[in-house]
Amino acid sequence: MKTFSNIRAAFLLSISFLVSAALLVSAALLAGATLASNVQANSGHSAHKASNKSLVKECLKPAALPSVHCGKAPTAVFATKENKDNEGNKANTAKLYVVFSQNGHVYLTTSIDNGKSFKPSIAVNRTPELIYDNGENRPKVVLGKSGLVYVSWTHKTPGRYSGDVRFSRSVDDGKTFDTPITINSDRAIISHRFESMSLDQQGRIFLIWVDKRDQAKAKNNQQDYAGVSLYYAVSDDFGKSFQDNRKLVDHSCECCRIAVDQDSSGRVVALWRHVYPGNIRDHAIAYVNPQSTPIQGLPLRATDDDWKIEGCPHHGPDLSIDSQNRAHLAWFTKGETNKGLMYGRFDFTENKTQLIQSIDRAPSASRPQVQVMGNHVYLMWKRFNGEQLDLLISHSADEGKTWSDSKTIATTKNASDHPDWITNNNKLFAVWHTQSEGLRLIAVPQ
Numbered sequence: 001m002k003t004f005s006n007i008r009a010a011f012l013l014s015i016s017f018l019v020s021a022a023l024l025v026s027a028a029l030l031a032g033a034t035l036a037s038n039v040q041a042n043s044g045h046s047a048h049k050a051s052n053k054s055l056v057k058e059c060l061k062p063a064a065l066p067s068v069h070c071g072k073a074p075t076a077v078f079a080t081k082e083n084k085d086n087e088g089n090k091a092n093t094a095k096l097y098v099v100f101s102q103n104g105h106v107y108l109t110t111s112i113d114n115g116k117s118f119k120p121s122i123a124v125n126r127t128p129e130l131i132y133d134n135g136e137n138r139p140k141v142v143l144g145k146s147g148l149v150y151v152s153w154t155h156k157t158p159g160r161y162s163g164d165v166r167f168s169r170s171v172d173d174g175k176t177f178d179t180p181i182t183i184n185s186d187r188a189i190i191s192h193r194f195e196s197m198s199l200d201q202q203g204r205i206f207l208i209w210v211d212k213r214d215q216a217k218a219k220n221n222q223q224d225y226a227g228v229s230l231y232y233a234v235s236d237d238f239g240k241s242f243q244d245n246r247k248l249v250d251h252s253c254e255c256c257r258i259a260v261d262q263d264s265s266g267r268v269v270a271l272w273r274h275v276y277p278g279n280i281r282d283h284a285i286a287y288v289n290p291q292s293t294p295i296q297g298l299p300l301r302a303t304d305d306d307w308k309i310e311g312c313p314h315h316g317p318d319l320s321i322d323s324q325n326r327a328h329l330a331w332f333t334k335g336e337t338n339k340g341l342m343y344g345r346f347d348f349t350e351n352k353t354q355l356i357q358s359i360d361r362a363p364s365a366s367r368p369q370v371q372v373m374g375n376h377v378y379l380m381w382k383r384f385n386g387e388q389l390d391l392l393i394s395h396s397a398d399e400g401k402t403w404s405d406s407k408t409i410a411t412t413k414n415a416s417d418h419p420d421w422i423t424n425n426n427k428l429f430a431v432w433h434t435q436s437e438g439l440r441l442i443a444v445p446q
Contacts, residue, residue: 068433103128106139191254410432412437416435430444
């Protein structure tokens with residue numbers, strides 16, 4: 001007879017798989033169902049009001065043009081660039097870059113009016129390929145200096161849950177892209193997926209991903225191996241090439257996103273769900289150095305919820321580091337110690353997470369995101385209210401010690417992607433892609 005804990009775990013997994021399946025189905029509808037040969041087209045879409053039936057109808061067309069609204073898993077980032085206005089006067093214009101997946105391509109588009117309209121979409125990979133494009137595993141974009149644009153994604157290879165990490169760069173501000181390259185040196189038809197990308201203080205590119213090469217090796221040697229490994233690769237020549245793959249750690253969870261951020265000196269920090277002894281799946285945190293050896297023993301434990309579960313929850317954490325190099329964390333758990341959506345602040349001087357508190361215990365609450373803005377910290381998450389999905393935020397004005405009541409800033413009645421934070425200087429925006437409304441940027445009052 002199953003224990004109550006196992007029943008909860010089984011129920012959680014079933015809900016997670018159903019939600020993931022629903023998002024994949026709705027995303028497939030949005031993309032247009034079949035691969036197309038066109039690699040570049042005018043998006044032509046502007047901002048859309050809630051429940052825009054014409055948008056849904058347009059996106060369901062098999063030949064729908066590449067668009068941030070019709071595509072899947074868009075990821076956005078702002079860059080402030082000095083431009084000239086119509087009178088020739090210099091002005092700082094916030095340029096928004098968005099990558100998304102549609103019809104076997106990763107596309108880049110840009111906007112200079114906070115997402116109200118977009119420039120023609122440019123194909124990053126001119127040859128179509130199968131792409132992972134769901135909430136946890138999606139294309140990424142990072143901006144370098146002097147017009148450098150870096151894009152990564154995971155290519156679906158023929159095996160079950162298998163994939164390769166792909167990368168391309170533009171040296172002309174996204175007008176054209178280099179031929180994509182595969183980053184993982186191991187080319188077995190196994191999982192090299194859920195990549196995350198970041199830059200350090202010297203402009204080096206870090207790509208970190210979950211990798212099954214060590215699990216496969218252990219299986220061939222008839223040895224036990226919990227979870228998978230985390231591997232990473234570094235480019236110190238602005239994306240022209242990457243150094244050898246390096247292992248960060250053994251025994252990470254198999255299918256959760258890896259959160260990354262930089263500290264005040266630009267060093268890269270990663271947060272991931274880890275498999276601790278007894279199959280406890282809590283979170284670990286570490287600095288990722290350009291040429292470090294694998295972490296020996298157990299990595300620093302960022303959360304201690306005592307969540308024992310036979311399988312991956314498909315629910316990765318989020319991370320934002322403040323000026324004092326304290327890591328503000330948001331995560332999901334169904335552990336014995338904590339349950340639901342959680343917040344905490346990890347201090348590297350003490351190697352300890354403090355100020356741990358519940359964000360939302362509702363069964364329908366999911367996908368917490370955290371963002372630091374000076375002494376202010378913002379949380380965002382989704383919750384189904386019985387009729388529609390709400391996007392909620394909460395705010396702390398004292399570095400995470402106390403929090404405001406939750407506030408709904410957007411809703412949708414149909415399928416939606418994971419929300420995310422983006423910043424433009426001192427302005428904060430929530431980014432949310434929904435089936436009915438397309439891609440929305442929602443300004444957050446500060």
